[in-house]
Amino acid sequence: MAAASAAPGPGPLRVGFVGAGRMAEAIAQGLIRAGKVEAQLVMASAPSDRNLCRFRTLGCQTTHSNHEVLQTCQLVFFATKPYVLPSVLAEVASSVTSEHILVSVAAGISLSTLEELLPPRARVLRVSPNLPCVVQEGTMVMARGRHAEKSDAQLLQTLLEACGQCEEVPEDHVDIHTGLSGSxxxxxxxxxxxxxxxxxxxxxxxxxxxxxxxxxxxxxxxxxxxxxxxxxxxxxxxxxxxxxxxxxxxxxxxxxxxxxxxxxxxxxxxxxxxxxxx
CATH class of the missing domain: 1.10.3730.10 (ProC C-terminal domain-like)
Incomplete structure (x- = not known):
């Protein structure tokens, strides 16, 4: 599967969310309140307006097109339901480039599965957050895929610390974090x-x-x-x-x-x- 040639343009970091549920909103809200990213540089996509309204209230851009998020943003959070994510990744794969940093917050989907569904050498990370991210008191762990760079993890950690505690761990700790902190x-x-x-x-x-x-x-x-x-x-x-x-x-x-x-x-x-x- 070949990556598309188009890529998000240069300039300040643009952050996207494919999926606009409560966890996506919590992360976006934390980033904006902490001054990590300006609201107008955040874009979220969802099939309906129900969840997008909350992003508009924050001052973010919204769209019904997942491709538009990939074409606009360099760092993209995939915050869909786990059973929906494979079809979403298949849909947007043609818009993924080597410039993208792709972050899954979907529980139970491994890095190897994510990498299989995306173009070769895609820079993928997996994050396990918990609900107190909503009040910026969350705890999160993250794991890097084979092609994600150390600098990608450092950038993500710096951003997510706006929502609480964030640490990089081996992937086998992610499911343990789900049992310990998510549940x-x-x-x-x-x-x-x-x-x-x-x-x-x-x-x-x-x-x-x-x-x-x-x-x-x-x-x-x-x-x-x-x-x-x-x-x-x-x-x-x-x-x-x-x-x-x-x-x-x-x-x-x-x-x-x-x-x-x-x-x-x-x-x-x-x-x-x-x-x-x-």
Whole structure:
């Protein structure tokens, strides 16, 4: 499959999104708010106007043509549903050039599959984001394809840090990140809900309990990140002999919290790997 000769013109970096869903919007919003790219240099494509309206609100260009995104932008995020992506790549392959940096955020589609669907020597990277990118507090890992350069990864990392934490990893870590952090958002929400409902059971109003639970998770996360401590150390710091916390932790251990959480990450990771094989 030969690459087309046309390429995005010289000048400032133009960033495109094929697919305009919530994750694409979150990344675009982070880039624009952090001043990484000007809104008018961002273009998004989607079949309908429903999602494109949010990009227009940000001041971005929009189109119904995926080819137009490739012909206009050098760095292009493919943010479609995983089952749609192969047909989208087949559609736009003729517009891909050696100047493009192509980034897939679709879960479960390997770099080798992406490279098979694109022209030879296409510069491809794979990114696994999570939903808190929406509030610029996400965590992302990325892996490079065979022909992506180190400078491509550095550029992408610099851009994505506007949306949260971003690190380059071997590709086999990407599916683990999906189980840990992608699915982990739901696991944390389930724990936050249970934490708050425990307080409701003891007589606290629901709204107040849920706000306090969420803030407790946020504050704890910041302490762990800023201190670099292992969670076990911070947990020990909270416990006093014969105090309230050790009694609560004993109850969690009886309920199998840690084993159940480890099982959840394992199950989600295995499912991500299964999707990759399919």
């Amino acid at each position: 982990g958002v739901a696991f944390v929400c389930a724990f936050s809900e249970a934490l708050a409902e425990g307080a409701v059971k003891m007589g606290m109003p629901s709204g107040l309990a849920h706000r306090i639970a969420a803030q407790t998770l946020l504050g704890t996360a910041r302490m762990l990140l800023q201190s670099g401590q292992h969670p076990a150390q911070l947990r020990t710091d909270v416990c006093t002999p014969g105090g309230t916390t050790i009694y609560g932790l004993h109850a969690l251990e009886r309920g199998g919290l840690r084993a159940a959480t480890m099982d959840a990450v394992e199950a989600a990771t295995c499912r991500a790997k299964e999707l990759s094989r399919k």
